[in-house]
Amino acid sequence: MGKMREITMERVEKTREEMLKTVKSPVLTHEQKVAAMASLADSLLEVLNIPEGLSELLDAPIETQCICDLFEGHAPMRPRYIIPDYGRFLKEGSSFLELGAPGDLYEAINALEIFYKHVPSVTNYPVYVGALDRLLEPFVSSMDEEEAYRLIRAFFIHMDRTILDSFSHGNIGPERTKAGSLILRAIAETKDAVPNMTMKYDASLTEDAFLLEAVRAALESAKPSFANDAMFRSELGPEYVIASCYNGLPEGGGSYTLCRLILGNIAKRAKGIEDFLSRELPYVMDLQARYMDERIRFIVEESGFFENNFLAKEGFIRRERFTAMFGLVGLAEAVNILLEKEGKKGLRFGHSEEAVSLGVRIMDTISAFNEAHRNPYCEVSGGHFLLHAQVGISSDIGISPGTRIPIGEEPEELVDQLELLSRFHHYFPSGTGDIFPIERTVHRNPEYIMDIIKGAFQKKLRYLSFYSSDSDVIRITGYLVKRSEIKTLEKGGNVKHDTTALGMGAKQNGHILERRVR
């Protein structure tokens, strides 16, 4: 077992002050205070063997920080993203929870609502709530449709009011089911932020009528998003899910950790393009990978999670089904900074072929690094991490999510934006995606969006989200928030979802309300 390192009393005092501030906060709800207290306590632990040189890159202000561990804490006591096999639970029940297999829709929904309270993650809420149509269809198919609808609607309201974080995701599709259609009807009607939803779409499996129902729901409630099912299957196998923002992960497993490279800041360290590609980027990637290795080692070998948690003991998750996400943000900024250093200030990512090609070169370099790096506990993904285009955090300033074009610089024509995205989406089996606010007039012609989705997936795009430009619930970066709740929070009121605060930050720092409307 690793030995805990000592820390200064000065740091202890500072943390105690933060804790008292948390206790007295007028805007945090009780749950938000408990979560904040826990992470402050965790910040006092020093148990990880931090690679030399990491601190300079990790513990730096946002203008120079090159690696970020996204609030995972100092002593991870569970994997970041946990994806239980809910199908197994509904088939067999759980001895720990003293629940048998449900016999009808009432019992199935009740069982799931109980189970969600026992699924940990970095957010303390379940980041994945199941392939809801497939889970419920056996109970719905023989039932009166309106009765089933009332139950499903109440189920969705329950999730929104008790899962107090919108990094929580349900899946439907690719095949049309009665349950799937009722779910789409419920989310179009309730227009809530939780859970996030994805439709897995495959032109050969998904009926047009089902896709159309999903598009109509998305125009009402900003969900579901659309995942390229064939693409994800080819990379992760048939037992994959979309969780949290848009993360492709193995079912019955998940991801130990997610750290991200802040590419723009790495570019600031470089003398030019070649120096970046051959020296600075490989140096930072190596440190991030070794840091992730160490975090994974602690979770697997020291935390005791897989030995003791009922999810693992009862087979709802298996250690061998976990991988890790090697994330990145700010490709656009890195490209623009490097071109400026080469004396080509006018060329911008999204508007010049030279800039886009440089982006591709950078991604090829990162991809090759990841292919060469091995981790003994990522068997499910061939011993490698999975690349992830991280969507950013609310405190990011001047950092575009993943490989996205900066807001305000989107190409005038959507077709040009999609063409560019098709060159980057394929790098990221554990998630990337783009978001398009849509003009009100499209409500009359939802086939417009259907055609774009079909074309995009033929062009190997991975994941697309749409919302009506006049909608209250909107997609911030990968999660949903209500504009009306941001307003409440801005006025100093309490709101139930902790993600609303992130949305408020992203609105101010990330200009997410200024996306080009299509």
Add this chain to the structure above:
Amino acid sequence: MRAPVNRIIPFSAVDGPGNRTAVFLQGCNFNCKYCHNPETRKLCIHCGDCVEDCPGGALYFSDSPFPSASRPFPGEEKQESARTAPALSSYPFWGEEKREGISEERERESPHSGRWVLFSPEKCIGCDRCIRICRHDASPRIRWMSPEELLRELSKNRPFIRGVTVSGGECTLYPAFLRELAALLLSEGLELLLDSNGSYDFSEDPAGLLPLLSGVMLDVKAWKREEHERVTGTGNEDVLRNLRSLLQCGKLYELRTVVVPGLFDYEGCIRECARLLRPYPEVRYKIIAFRKNGVRAEYRDFESPTEEEMSRLLEIAKSEGAVKVLTL
């Protein structure tokens, strides 16, 4: 064979079903008082008023009617001399009288007589200054494109679109171009819709367009002949004949009427149209409220109908038998 292309919108959600590329051809044989894009009505006469003031340098004079980088139109090499180029002499809708009027105007007003105004799209900053300067209801930002060139330009929009809609101006002024384009699109698996004022004779269909089209969107701008003359400057016998024959052959995708209070009896027109649609529940009837944007200054005094009036018209259309009615 070429047609003057004013604008191409790669993705459009409002020009027919699904996602479509919308192509706007230049030139129209109607003169609707409420025209929302009057700059598409006529062809450029190359007076050159707009060239000097073009901030991006996208407009320029040339001794040849063709951009230097491109070859003359295929099969039209003989017309390369400026004097016999197609731009001024071969517009099908341009009567002798008008043509003379224009050449006179050129003599009188254009210090650049004999030279051609050409357009480099890549330099255009989209300020629309040339359109505001133009005194001829035209636009110098025209590309004479062949169906093949148009198809090449559309290629990047595939596979995101299900079809193409050609609008205008009045696209049926170029029937041979449309036929060739429709055939090309069909071979590529893309459907073609036309947006027409109904002046082309679809009942006789001399150009053989209908078998190649997935449908037509037709405007009925007034029901009574004298009112149609007041609104558009021409009679509507052709429009109404087309309306009936397109309905019968199943090629009417959408019918439209623009509501302009005070200009004509729109309620009567909507009633007549809706009655005709009764046996055709699949045909959409779009009732559009007049709006001032883009309309020429001398016609801007018309008022938009109120929302209540539009809802009333929607109900009237439904009560007369139209099934798919929407207001815009």
